Amino acid sequence: xxxxxxxxxxxxxxxxxxxxxxxxxxxxxxxxxxxxxxxxxxxxxxxxxxxxxxxxxxxxxxxxxxxxxxxxxxxxxxxxxxxxxxxxxxxxxxxxxxxxxxxxxxxxxxxxxxxxxxxxxxxxxxxxxxxxxxxxxxxxxxxxxxxxxxxxxxxxxxxxxxxxxxxxxxxxxxxxxxxxxxxxxxxxxxxxxxxxxxxxxxxxxxxxxxxxxxxxxxxxxxxxxxxxxxxxxxxxxxxxxxxxxxxxxxxxxxxxxxxxxxxxxxxxxxxxxxxxxxxxxxxxxxxxxxxxxxxxxxxxxxxxxxxxxxxxxxxxxxxxxxxxxxxxxxxxxxxxxxxxxxxxxxxxxxxxx
Numbered sequence: 001x002x003x004x005x006x007x008x009x010x011x012x013x014x015x016x017x018x019x020x021x022x023x024x025x026x027x028x029x030x031x032x033x034x035x036x037x038x039x040x041x042x043x044x045x046x047x048x049x050x051x052x053x054x055x056x057x058x059x060x061x062x063x064x065x066x067x068x069x070x071x072x073x074x075x076x077x078x079x080x081x082x083x084x085x086x087x088x089x090x091x092x093x094x095x096x097x098x099x100x101x102x103x104x105x106x107x108x109x110x111x112x113x114x115x116x117x118x119x120x121x122x123x124x125x126x127x128x129x130x131x132x133x134x135x136x137x138x139x140x141x142x143x144x145x146x147x148x149x150x151x152x153x154x155x156x157x158x159x160x161x162x163x164x165x166x167x168x169x170x171x172x173x174x175x176x177x178x179x180x181x182x183x184x185x186x187x188x189x190x191x192x193x194x195x196x197x198x199x200x201x202x203x204x205x206x207x208x209x210x211x212x213x214x215x216x217x218x219x220x221x222x223x224x225x226x227x228x229x230x231x232x233x234x235x236x237x238x239x240x241x242x243x244x245x246x247x248x249x250x251x252x253x254x255x256x257x258x259x260x261x262x263x264x265x266x267x268x269x270x271x272x273x274x275x276x277x278x279x280x281x282x283x284x285x286x287x288x289x290x291x292x293x294x295x296x297x298x299x300x301x302x303x304x305x306x307x308x309x310x311x312x313x314x315x316x317x318x319x320x321x322x323x324x325x326x327x328x329x330x331x332x333x334x335x336x337x338x339x340x341x342x343x344x345x346x347x348x349x350x351x352x353x
Contacts, residue, residue: 002065003049003068004031005028007027007028010025011031011071011083013068014046014048019039019041022039023039026038037050062109067083067094067136071083073167073168076166079097080097082094087104088127092105102129103131106120106133106134108134108135109137111147112147117149121156133149134163134168135150135162140162140169140185143180143181144180145179145180146160146179146181147179151255152296154171156296158252159171162185167187171184175254176261182206183198183201200347202343202347203344207340208336208337208340208341211245212333214262215332216329219240228270228290232270233270241332242328242329245332246269246314246316251303251307253299253306253307254303256298256299256302256303257288257291257299259293263291268287269320271283276319276320280307280308288300310343314339314342
């Protein structure tokens with residue numbers, strides 16, 4: 001074991017200090033279970049800490065390393081940090097305090113069910129503490145894959161943070177499938193995130209290529225897809241590849257529902273087309289029910305706001321019957337380029353101003 005807590009409550013790193021430097025700080029305890037540990041060095045292993053008795057709570061080396069790196073980052077930012085804090089029966093990885101404001105940091109390495117994520121988050125909030133979840137071990141890929149609990153974290157806080165050594169990076173972008181996303185990784189300088197940041201960092205070229213592949217790939221007609229989309233498009237004389245470009249909007253709010261983002265927007269489009277007098281809120285809720293999806297608590301309001309804002313940018317009405325429907329694939333691809341490149345120029349101009 002690399003890390004231990006000394007007699008003053010501070011962390012000691014056995015890999016960066018010598019035995020002579022470490023021993024005066026004894027006795028040591030385990031950061032996970034609180035039991036006594038001692039300094040050891042064998043013939044084949046470097047200096048490390050070892051339990052006098054077997055530890056009842058294990059963590060991977062990568063998880064411990066990330067926990068140490070996050071602690072160092074927080075302390076460098078002026079936070080007072082406590083580790084393995086018991087909060088009414090639940091042990092928090094880190095509790096950071098600055099200017100009398102405290103919050104919990106949970107570094108999650110192992111798989112986590114959404115129900116557990118929600119229950120643990122609510123437990124800390126009931127105890128008066130906000131919580132930030134950090135995905136330990138997640139690679140900073142250009143098109144990352146997120147598990148359901150990570151999607152919930154992005155929906156709740158508009159970003160997901162990943163530790164890399166002693167630095168933190170956060171993802172900013174939009175979902176493009178049930179698991180994958182398109183966006184960018186940026187260094188964390190603050191835990192505050194603007195809800196408009198995915199728009200300011202929008203990459204029109206990458207999004208156009210994504211929509212192009214979606215248009216040209218034949219849909220896989222699952223029973224749900226056939227019932228909600230194909231059986232309703234064909235009577236209108238429309239093909240899935242010739243949907244209006246506005247059915248492919250980049251919407252960060254879609255993190256809040258576990259449905260393919262383009263399929264959700266297509267069904268919403270059809271619902272609005274078939275019942276234009278319905279309120280937008282009801283159309284969104286109806287779409288969720290048709291997919292048998294449980295949205296996050298603020299999904300309807302956040303999606304409604306973002307959807308209307310983007311339509312306003314494009315100069316379009318929420319009465320979808322007025323949207324331009326392309327008649328050929330070439331026309332659809334031209335519409336995509338015109339709309340999304342124009343959107344990127346608008347966001348760049350508004351960001352500069």
